[in-house]
Amino acid sequence: MRRYGGPFLLLLIGAAVLRVSLFGDLYLRYVQAGLRPYLIASGAALILLALTTAALRPAHHCAHSHGPGVAWLLTLPALALLLFPPPALGSYSADREAARRAAQGVGTFPALPAGDPVTLTVAEYGSRAVYDSGRSLKGRTVRLTGFVTRDDDGTWYVTRLVVSCCAADATTAKAEIRGTPAPPTDSWVTITGTWHPKGTLGSPTAWPPALNARTLTRVPEPTNPYEKP
Template identity: 55%
Template sequence: MRRGAQAVLLVLTGAGLLRISLLTDLYLRYVQPGLRPYLVASGVLLILLGALGAARRPVADHGHGHEHGHGAWAAWLLYAPALALLLAPPAALGAYTAARDDGRVAPAAADGRPRPLPARPTIELSLPEFGSLATWGTSRPLAGRTVRLTGFAAPGENGTWYLSRLVITCCAADARVVKVRIHGAQPPPPDTWVAVTGTWHPTGEPGTNTARPALDASAVTRIPPPDDPYQHGTKGGTGR
């Protein structure tokens, strides 16, 4: 790739990084909030490197006609990801990913005993918390309790659907799915964000591999998608 093309690629990539991390919150589609300063610094550095490269006088090329053919096309292909980041950043992971994962939940603590629930008429829980209680709560802490969960809709088999979230440790590449099967309500379109109020639907025996998170819905309400589509946690943890 010629020096001028390299400089343009660096500037485009840096501008794309600054667009998603400095001018907007789109970076939350891909990484943890704490990584924002590093993205901003990387964007600034790439733009500076590109500007310095463009300012240097190009070295004369002789006998590189082949580069003007296949090499030029290869250079344009390298521009595509940088232009996409700048003009149309890819969407966050969603229903497509969730539908292809079984969504099994790890225990909330090393001894498998989740935290006590507050004494409120309706309990607001994250999906990882609800999933852990439903799967590993051998004392059945959810029995008779009304809970409110939020997430996006993901299709299941034979007309079923799941309320889903993705938990990331560092970035979207390490995302794992947590999902709760919803009973008693029509499925919203995939990737629709909703709040679901209902009661625990026992499935299998808590504390064994037969238990799976499920909810009998009494109300399903559409909500705006959050700025940060992921929940965050440590490896093997429930996430918050």
């Protein structure tokens, strides 16, 4: 069995990659949709390499150790990914990010579409609330969708993680929700409400933006849980 250890490990990893990318949308928990073809190609290449290596490896394999070898421990992460793919990043990841906000210049934003409520990403809402000198959110009803996070003092937020390439570069966008009790942490909700001005425009006191809630609906986690910047 030892002669097939390396090929078996490659086969497991390739199967895990194909499981999350070719046979479903689980890959969206980790990378942007545009990377799917590369994941599929990588998974297929790993499986092909595993089969080729196993076929070409000589039947007589000299080994002096009698245990399965430490290398077999590497199969555990591959099996975990294949059988139990981890969930998308949630409130823990959002809370781990410090409130780091680069100095963005205050300026005017394009006009919002006509009609209320207007659907915005949480990041779009935050940018307009904190940096828009034209106050385009004033008097408008907006709709936001995200997962619930909360502070120790009971303040709660609708939150999304913004991903440029993959989950490793995720940053946090969130809006403080006022006027309605918080659902359970990490549950997904759609909120409609109106902008609640706070702090000085463009300063840390304006972050995170606030929303006066009118309606709240529990919703399932979307297929792609991340927002694009």
